[in-house]
Amino acid sequence: MTPDENEKxxxxxxxxxxxxxxxxxxxxxxxxxITIAKMGGN
Amino acid sequence: MTSVTFDEALLPAHWRDFVALTKPRVMTLVVFTGLCGLLVAPGHIHPILAFTAILCIAIGAGAAAALNQWYEADIDAKMKRTANRPLPAGRMDRQSALHFGVGLSFFSVILLGMATNWLAALVLAVSILFYVFIYTIWLKPRTAQNIVIGGAAGAFPPVIGWAAVTGDISALPVALFMLIFFWTPPHFWALALFVKTDYAAAGIPMLPVVSGEVVTRRQIWAYTAIMAVAAMAPVLLQLTGLVYGVTALLGTALFAFFAFQVYRRRESDPTRMQPERRLFKYSILYLFLLFGAVVVDRWVLA
Incomplete structure (x- = not known):
């Protein structure tokens, strides 16, 4: 690889x-x- | 070593090509019908969990699309319409697409199961497996009715959305499934009439290629009749109310009118296929309208 390709x-x-x-x-x-929703949901 | 042209394949694929692999445009209808299934389901779901459910449906659909392109890379390379996709164009190696698709599949199913329930996750898993194994690998290269049965994969989202809320599957989500299922053939074959995709060159037995244009027009009309029954079923079975009933009646009548025009015509020049284009464009609007009406109906009644 040339330095140019390396850059790419x-x-x-x-x-x-x-x-x-x-x-x-x-x-x-x-x-x-999701955690908050699951803890407070029920 | 003089003047070696830089091999694009040596580059790691651009992240935009991973996005392209999920077919984002196909996803809009999937997300919308999934959202409608979720909104009409009785009971409550936390908005964050609802968002997660829709996200999982979208990611699952993207995963299926990626796996489809992984399997069909050779076929896509032979067709002008698909030759510039990341794999056939050589911008990504096949293994990356496989890992990406399998990874997203597991991720979406497990996340959906943990955030909502495992029935919804199971249906999502079935829909991905159905699309990849039954449609892409088994039916598509073998029968001209491929998209009829393959359409089932696209019909799952409202069922998943519903199940995410309720944890069950009742008559209404099944009716919505049937509607998308029987809508797919006229929708897809209208497109197949005016987009002369070089399916023949790729060895895919699409109906217009195998049986000709006249048979395709006849089948569009036949499936439109079955779709009309599926469209009216929710209101006849009293699963939905008047808002949906009127929308479905008018919307389906217009659909049938366009489909009848397509059925009666004999035209094989794609540049003169305005009625076919109109049917295709309208079919997308039609599905949005009917699913929107189911939601409005449920929310007006409540």
């Missing part, structure tokens, strides 16, 4: 990691919400 792969990895991080953050919020 890194950029792609970075954007994927960012999206994954956001999704995980959203999941944390969702699971928190």
């Amino acid at each position: 792969v890194r950029a792609r990895q970075k954007s994927r990691a960012l999206v994954m991080g956001l999704l995980l953050g959203a999941l944390v919020l969702l699971f928190y919400g």
